[in-house]
Amino acid sequence: METGECHIEEPLLESSPPLLSHVPVVARAVDGLPAGGAVPDGSRALQRRAWQWALANRGPDGSLPSGTEVARQFRRSERWGRLVKNTGLAGQFAT
Numbered sequence: 214m215e216t217g218e219c220h221i222e223e224p225l226l227e228s229s230p231p232l233l234s235h236v237p238v239v240a241r242a243v244d245g246l247p248a249g250g251a252v253p254d255g256s257r258a259l260q261r262r263a264w265q266w267a268l269a270n271r272g273p274d275g276s277l278p279s280g281t282e283v284a285r286q287f288r289r290s291e292r293w294g295r296l297v298k299n300t301g302l303a304g305q306f307a308t
Contacts, residue, residue: 263287263294264301
């Protein structure tokens, strides 16, 4: 090396792991419901189905099931059940 010349070693490039963009997801459907709520016709399809279930399962006095009950029926969180019920009551599942 000559004086004034700077030699910098480049770091060794480690082989990077393969991208996981096309990793198949294996999920088991339970009671005919796709795992994770993934349905081919849109992200709200399962929510719409839950709303239809709630309408079909009104109480004797005509009241809707609680959001918690809707969530339990579809094996989802209470928050999800409340979302379905509030969205349905707002008329956003109109068919």
